[in-house]
Amino acid sequence: MKISCEIVKDLLPLYHDGVCSNDSKTMVEEHLAYCDRCKAELLVMNNALSINKAEQNLHEAEAVKKLSKRWKKGMLKSLLKGILITILAIALIALVLYCFMDFRIIPKLK
Numbered sequence: 001m002k003i004s005c006e007i008v009k010d011l012l013p014l015y016h017d018g019v020c021s022n023d024s025k026t027m028v029e030e031h032l033a034y035c036d037r038c039k040a041e042l043l044v045m046n047n048a049l050s051i052n053k054a055e056q057n058l059h060e061a062e063a064v065k066k067l068s069k070r071w072k073k074g075m076l077k078s079l080l081k082g083i084l085i086t087i088l089a090i091a092l093i094a095l096v097l098y099c100f101m102d103f104r105i106i107p108k109l110k
Contacts, residue, residue, distance in 0.1 A: 005037060
């Protein structure tokens with residue numbers, strides 16, 4: 001069965017990724033057996049996509065690692081600030097109760 005190059009060009013990305021049906025795969029492979037232009041197009045896809053994706057993935061992975069480190073540092077700083085503010089608030093409340101409300105942890109002896 002002979003199919004046009006236009007149809008094969010539409011199917012090449014699916015064929016390249018291995019997600020086309022078995023019938024489509026068979027048709028594309030039959031076409032590639034005699035069509036040098038479509039073979040060349042597939043080779044360009046293989047070369048261009050794998051190299052660019054690998055570099056891009058490495059770059060994105062590095063960016064995610066840096067972002068993750070900054071996020072973890074920020075979370076730790078926020079946690080420490082929260083703990084410090086809580087301790088200060090409790091100390092301030094205890095001081096106010098002690099000074100102005102005559103609240104004692106140890107009762108006065110009468």
